[in-house]
Amino acid sequence: MERKRDFTNGFIFCSVKDISVISDENVLMRLESTGNITWTPSGIYVTHCETDVTFYPFDTQECDVTVSTWGYTSIEITLFIASEAVRLSYYKENGEWSYEGFSTTSATNTREGSSTPQVSFKLKFKRRPAFHVLNSLIPMVLLALLSSIVFKLPPDSGEKMGYTLTVLLAYAVYLTIISDDLPSTSNSTAILTIYLLLVLALGVLSVIITIYVLDCHHKDEDVPVPKWLTRLSTGCLAKFACWKDYKCLCGRQVYPDGNRRGYPKETEMKGNHSDEKRASFNDKECTHDSLTWKDICHVLDAFFLRVYLIIIVVMTVLLLVALVIGYVVK
Secondary structure (H helix, E strand, O other), rough: OOOHOOOOOOOEEOOOOEEEEEEOOOOOOEEEOOEEEEOOOOOOOOOOOEOOOOOOOOOOOEEEEEEEEOOOOOOOOOOOOOOOOOOOOOOOOOOOOOEEEEEEEEEEEEEEEEEEEEEEEEEEEEEEEHHHHHHHHHHHHHHHHHHHHHHHHHHHHOOOHHHOOOOHHHHHHHHHHHHHOOOOOOOOOOHHHHHHHHHHHHHHHHHHHHHHHHHHHHOOOOOOOOHHHHHHHHHHHHHHHHOHHHHHHOOOOOOOOOOOOOOOOOHOOOOOOHHHHHHHHOOOOOOOOOOOOHHHHHHHHHHHHHHHHHHHHHHHHHHHHHHHHHHHHH
């Protein structure tokens, strides 16, 4: 049966782009002996998806497909949802998204005193994370670990500042790439973006710390080390950094013959009283001029190396746990 000989269709598709009438004159209606009329029009429609990028790239998105009537009230037309409301006969798997299922809801809209039926289909899609994990997540975690290795480089190498700035710029580039991939929305913020911003802030802080360490390293040995810095270095900083020589730092002396570590020469240690000399040397009390500026640099580097490693490892573990929980729960 030709559609134009039967009745004028009044079903509309509520899209974010426009409100279009569901109509296809090329598709015929099938009239059965029971009085049932089957009509399966086709079309391509633009719909709305509630964007939630909190657990990106392990996120799940839901898209609404809404069908209503135009010109017919709920008294004249009743919309029923079939048991097989969504058929996947022509569905093709996507490389980025996997179809997870659907849910349906029925409602009645009231306009100008008349009610019209409405049916909504909520389609659920889950992102396939393999591509983003291999190309974004793993490189970012490795770059985060590299930002702490700057404190392992000796100040004499000359590459300390250049290395810090290179890692910082690399992270800024990755932050730009992630921002381009994410939808422009303020309703939700990706946990991965927060992680990137925190690591970027740590990178900026490492630049400031590196500048201070290099400044201490190139200070004249005639300039005395402040008392507060000596106490801080030989106290909590050296202990937390597991600096093995922090007890000996207090009794260290700088000899004019170049013995920079401050220990007596082996020739001086030979003899029957070597143990007594070593013990008396290690038991010296701290003075404000016991440490050199290079000793301060070693303590600061060892301290911040461990602090950065702990912070980055904890942040990375929390990030991965949050993403996995969000992926499993949703």
